[in-house]
Amino acid sequence: MSHHIVVGYTHTKSGKDAVALGARLARATGAVLDLVMVLPTDSGTLVPPDAAFDGYLRDQAMKWLAAGAKKIPAGVEHAEHVGVAESYAEGLSTAAAELGASLIVVGAANGGPRGHHRVGSTAAALLHSADVPVALAPAGERKTDATAALSRITVAIGTRPGAESLIDSAVTGATLTGAPVRMVSLVTVDLPSSVDTGVIRIAGAAHAEDVLAQAREALPEAVAVDVLVGRGESVEDAVRDLDWLPGEVVLVGSSRLAQPKHIFLGSTATKMLHELPVPMIVIPRRAAGAEA
Template sequence: MSELRIVVGYTANEAGADALALANRIATAAEGALEVVMVLPSEAHNSRVPVDSGYIRYLREQSREWLTEASTHLGADVASKLHIRYAESYAEGLIDAAHEFDSQLIVVGAAGGGLPRRPRVGSVANELLHSSDVPVALAPAGSREIPASQGVTRITACVGTRPGADVQLEAATLLARVTHAPLRLVSLVPIDLPAGLDEHLAELTSATHAESVLAEAHRALPEGVEASVETATGSTIEDAVQALDWHRGELVLVGSSRLAAPRRLFLGSTAAKMLRELPVPMIVVPRTTHGTASK
């Protein structure tokens, strides 16, 4: 992988501060670069549309001030650039920016009002999680309280039996390598299995799958990346997430739903349920990606 380049969707509020802090922490661990982006409505850049020129001028100047203020919270060792972009929607602007800068990750904050450490998906994140061809990280409320020096303490990849797990595993492995973090593979088989399946058969299937996942991962792992495997247990996704242990500086990777179009995200029901319970940031990886998994 070339240098990890991250697009941060910045807004001058707590969610924007959370996104900036998470992106800064990942970039610090990976010695990567940040592209801090504020997206303004496209009419602010279109002289043919009759708008209040005074307001547009104020909006641009205020956005520059916000970006400058945001840059003071970034580590001196992290390469960063500040950008204003124009688009029909905030999500569209961030995806276009990720393409422009050849970024491997887009980071956005949770919507306002979420519980600390629990992501609450707002309209921007929701649009990204259903349309991006670049992996998207959602920073939970309170992410700004974790210092960049914490680094990335572990990468957890939640692996089921459905198609697309290989892309997700590759993305997790690459991210673990560049952030110098251990890799944990969590098998979701017990919860992925059909309802009514014999309990002992479910346990056997889960154990067999966990072993095969670890064996496959070890074959694919580059030198220097350690890996462990666990089986999620619980009658529901929510129970399983709560039963697992989580590090303060951890990141979780999940794959897109099988309903996702190639090179696009689609947040499936399993990932959506996990998101409501996770105390750490989640990264959703497209079935095939523009960035991380294709490097």
């Protein structure tokens, strides 16, 4: 049975970035790619809806979707859909549920520098409510070769328990794509310069290495894994200190504020986004007692 990837499409550079990332992930995993454009409802207006105008909007949306689909490489099964909802995020979540999608892909907000993330309103809403993983395409992702293999899956492991969903996703991704896995813990000290952080940093690094070792043991022996600790005076410093490959993706978990089976972008992942030059995929928090 095929799995599906939903791409939130807009007829902009950001929409093209999302299609490029979605196409690369679909090709690597054998998924069906569903391009979805969401039209607003008329529920907030006093003017009766005009059927002719609604028809025009749908026709135009389908033309834009067809233009976006031209960038999808041959061999990737895809379809185009027009939805109607009060918000773009709601429409994408509804489409993902109806299609049984395992991932929603969105682009950066317009105006961000190439190779960086800029979270817009749609991405922000999804990152605090979606019940499936959400992939964020950095600005300029459309310049990446959509037929290139996934070069590496980096998993950002925190220093607290609760990485099971991340481990499961990494194993699934590595199994489907053949990509190696890199497990990273970001050890930073965000304290005033007057505080002596030497002992704190050493203790934090030792704890991070213990957590990484436990996470590594949870992965099958067949999965190629590198394990390392990223260090810096801040999360941003630690991200800059790491090397990043073209075609790589990063998996991060949801904050403990997330409801079970939902995602909630935490403060560390938000700081990572400021410096991250590759796509990020945010994984929902596992429900208590849930099986993989």
